Amino acid sequence: MTPYIVRRLASGILLVWIVLTLIFLAIHAIPGDPAYQLAGGDSGVTKEGLEHIRNGLGLDKPFLVQYGDYLGGVVTGNLGTSFSTGQKVTAAIGSRLPITLELISCAAVLSIIIGLPFGAWAARRRGWRDSVLSGVTSIALAVPVYVFGAVMVLLFAVTWHVLPAGGLPPFGAGPGAHIERLIMPVVTLSLAFLAIIARMTRASVGETLRQDWVRTATSIGYRPNVVFRDHVVRNSLNPVITVIGLEIGTFLGSSVIIERVFNLPGLSSLLIDGVTSRDYPVVQGVVIVISVLFVVINLIVDIVYGLLDPRTRQR
Structure with missing residues (x-):
């Protein structure tokens, strides 16, 4: 390894x-x-x-x-100095990056813990469950994130007054208020990602279930639940992990819209401000960080491949 x-x-x-x-x-x-x-x-x-x-x-x-x-x-670590503010670009990115990473991490975890079981369940049960999954995920993929975010603000913040509309106070200043203001951005960002994971898991698990070795394992006495959990799901994860790695990278692009809709002081909003003011050091620094993060995410995905499938390491 x-x-x-x-x-x-x-x-x-x-x-x-x-x-x-x-x-x-x-x-x-x-x-x-x-x-x-x-x-x-x-x-x-x-x-x-x-x-x-x-x-x-x-x-x-x-x-x-x-x-x-x-x-x-x-x-x-010296990315220059901002033209417009005179602040070190490294310091500006350092103050914004944790917010973006927190948003992306929470959205990714939420999408995975819901999308994987939902997709595997639909592939195993089929019937109306499969139809429900297809319908829900199609709607989730069809609605742009900024539309869904605006609707959530309209309903939960303006109409029902259940959640605050935007902003993100530091976690140390009040964990409850911090988590409360993070709910709508995380749900909005994770919606399409959840749908993609569920559909990919459903397709991959469904294909694995049709393999001869699955029927053989069941016929020689292995319990169906054990075969499904320990063998079918594990052998279906490689294409799902590929999608997860790619989509987490695209989160860095989608978060630009989310941070604007919910007024989050993250890395993406810093990039937009830098482009607007033609602040080249800021733009260059943010793009460098985003690119390196994308490469690191895909590197982690490759390593996970090797852990799950020894054949990957051999190739």
């Missing part, structure tokens, strides 16, 4: 380097002069003033030197 993990880590590091390089090239390909934007877009700014700003940003250095400084800053 150790050589397999080492190989996956090596490929993950290579992929992170490629992603970082692409981000650097993309940021430098954006039209416009960062120094001019930092000067406020004032046409009256002098040429000497622009050169002074470029010198402070390191934009007057050769391209490869800038690239080396960029990689060195990423490795040491």
